[in-house]
Amino acid sequence: MPLFSPWRADFPAIAALQRQGQTYLDNAATTQKPQALVDALSHYYTNGAANVHRAQHLPGAHATQAFEDSRLKAAHWLNAGDSGQIIFTHGATSALNLLAYGLEHECTAGDEIVISALEHHANLLPWQQLAQRRNLKLVVLPIDAQGVIDIEAAATLINPRTRLLAVSQLSNVLGTWQPLQRLLALAKAQGAMTVVDGSQGVVHGRHDVQALGCDFYVFSSHKLYGPEGLGVLYGRNDALPCLTHWQYGGEMVLTADYQHAKFRPAPLGFEAGTPPIASVIGLGATLDYLDSLDQHAVAEHEHALHRRLLEGLQQRDGIQVLGSPDVALVSFVVEGVHNADLAHLLTEQGIAVRAGHHCAMPLLKSLGLPGAIRASLALYNDSDDLINFFAALDQSLELLG
Amino acid sequence: MSLPEPAKIALDAFGGLKGWEQRARLLMQWGDQLSAFSESEKSDEHLVHGCESKVWLTGEISNGVWQFRASSDARLIRGLVALLLARVNGLSAEALQGIDLPEWFNQLGLGRQLSSSRSNGLNAVLQKMRQLTQA
Numbered sequence: 001m002p003l004f005s006p007w008r009a010d011f012p013a014i015a016a017l018q019r020q021g022q023t024y025l026d027n028a029a030t031t032q033k034p035q036a037l038v039d040a041l042s043h044y045y046t047n048g049a050a051n052v053h054r055a056q057h058l059p060g061a062h063a064t065q066a067f068e069d070s071r072l073k074a075a076h077w078l079n080a081g082d083s084g085q086i087i088f089t090h091g092a093t094s095a096l097n098l099l100a101y102g103l104e105h106e107c108t109a110g111d112e113i114v115i116s117a118l119e120h121h122a123n124l125l126p127w128q129q130l131a132q133r134r135n136l137k138l139v140v141l142p143i144d145a146q147g148v149i150d151i152e153a154a155a156t157l158i159n160p161r162t163r164l165l166a167v168s169q170l171s172n173v174l175g176t177w178q179p180l181q182r183l184l185a186l187a188k189a190q191g192a193m194t195v196v197d198g199s200q201g202v203v204h205g206r207h208d209v210q211a212l213g214c215d216f217y218v219f220s221s222h223k224l225y226g227p228e229g230l231g232v233l234y235g236r237n238d239a240l241p242c243l244t245h246w247q248y249g250g251e252m253v254l255t256a257d258y259q260h261a262k263f264r265p266a267p268l269g270f271e272a273g274t275p276p277i278a279s280v281i282g283l284g285a286t287l288d289y290l291d292s293l294d295q296h297a298v299a300e301h302e303h304a305l306h307r308r309l310l311e312g313l314q315q316r317d318g319i320q321v322l323g324s325p326d327v328a329l330v331s332f333v334v335e336g337v338h339n340a341d342l343a344h345l346l347t348e349q350g351i352a353v354r355a356g357h358h359c360a361m362p363l364l365k366s367l368g369l370p371g372a373i374r375a376s377l378a379l380y381n382d383s384d385d386l387i388n389f390f391a392a393l394d395q396s397l398e399l400l401g
Numbered sequence: 402m403s404l405p406e407p408a409k410i411a412l413d414a415f416g417g418l419k420g421w422e423q424r425a426r427l428l429m430q431w432g433d434q435l436s437a438f439s440e441s442e443k444s445d446e447h448l449v450h451g452c453e454s455k456v457w458l459t460g461e462i463s464n465g466v467w468q469f470r471a472s473s474d475a476r477l478i479r480g481l482v483a484l485l486l487a488r489v490n491g492l493s494a495e496a497l498q499g500i501d502l503p504e505w506f507n508q509l510g511l512g513r514q515l516s517s518s519r520s521n522g523l524n525a526v527l528q529k530m531r532q533l534t535q536a
Contacts, residue, residue: 338476340453340454340475340478341475341477341478344425344478344519345425349421356453370455371454399425
């Protein structure tokens with residue numbers, strides 16, 4: 001039975017890619033954009049760009065209004081309520097670096113930072129480098145065969161020396177939901193700060209930062225059908241005062257003289273320089289669009305597609321799926337076939353998937369793999385995309401066999 | 402510039418190809434013709450950094466011209482590397498400096514198949530060849 005996406009036509013690039021013979025299944029890397037976003041960008045640039053939070057003039061007031069509306073929409077998307085603040089950064093990576101520098105003074109030699117074995121480099125390297133700067137111990141939580149953080153091991157590894165826990169909500173390689181509630185509870189019981197990398201998780205289903213109770217939640221706009229160059233950092237009111245200012249300049253300052261300065265609190269104090277104004281306004285339009293969709297229908301469609309992708313791979317001989325993916329993506333390797341060869345032939349046939357280490361080199365190394373192929377789904381994909389993918393896969397394997 | 406004999410053969414073979422399947426089959430055939438590297442030859446010293454898949458390279462000079470050997474753990478990469486070897490083996494260090502890698506793969510009709518990461522990888526192989534000739 002075919003699986004249609006009623007939202008496919010809302011994304012003009014999908015039809016354009018189709019005309020170029022391309023089937024786009026690299027959505028965990030970045031997503032196509034809805035017409036609503038394209039319209040918002042076009043409206044902003046054709047009706048008068050202006051800097052925000054500075055000028056008294058009318059274009060400045062309009063831009064600031066639209067910019068701040070987007071902040072409210074991002075808060076609404078995460079159900080932040082008045083529990084915390086939304087800070088706009090230049091990407092999820094930038095947000096995690098802000099945290100690793102802004103929380104540095106909270107850490108003293110011998111403290112421990114806990115991450116997991118499946119972290120994307122963006123949620124590994126900032127903490128690894130912080131640990132090196134401050135002589136901290138970076139503790140890596142192991143994962144089980146399914147690709148889920150081992151909660152029993154976590155219960156012993158998260159201890160009184162743990163200063164901070166930083167983990168992904170949904171793995172970008174294994175497609176597995178992580179046991180956040182229990183991990184966060186373990187960290188909180190030790191008085192540790194908590195950071196959730198929601199870069200993949202935020203794209204699938206709605207999440208509630210108040211229910212999660214994390215101190216910080218990070219996601220990237222471009223993976224959530226929004227513009228690039230924009231990250232969203234939610235900080236809980238209780239945790240934000242721990243964060244020291246990181247980058248300086250622009251409207252983040254309260255008062256300045258030549259030798260001294262005072263800085264604004266969150267959010268503006270952490271948005272140094274001119275922010276990516278158009279991208280922020282564009283994200284607002286994307287969130288309006290996403291908010292207008294039937295969430296249950298989206299989730300059901302994504303699950304049905306994912307099941308079909310997973311089952312199709314499992315039915316084929318010699319294919320090993322990495323972990324037990326819950327949603328969104330499947331990474332796999334084929335016995336006796338180099339992932340670069342398979343990627344090459346899929347590319348030749350117009351299948352856009354990702355091959356390699358997926359910005360998680362230590363994870364792939366720990367699995368003993370030089371790389372893997374990852375097919376990742378979005379709400380605009382349909383069963384024809386999967387038919388194209390499997391036809392190309394079969395052709396490739398026949399050729400390589 | 403006159404081409405080495407293997408390069409002419411490569412141009413003939415790849416020039417008349419139609420479709421990705423023919424191209425892929427021929428690439429793999431060319432890759433299969435490369436002499437295999439022993440496990441001891443697959444050393445860090447011979448590894449080319451900057452490739453998606455592992456590529457190993459050795460080279461030696463005799464009578465003023467260079468002969469390289471290379472291999473990869475990926476078959477299609479091995480084919481691309483074989484085509485590079487066909488172009489550069491038997492050249493002097495000086496002639497090697499003048500090789501235009503994108504131009505060579507364009508002549509073969511493979512320019513479009515080279516993603517930027519892949520052509521970066523092949524470029525890394527060429528750079529390592531040049532380093533070997535300067536050492």
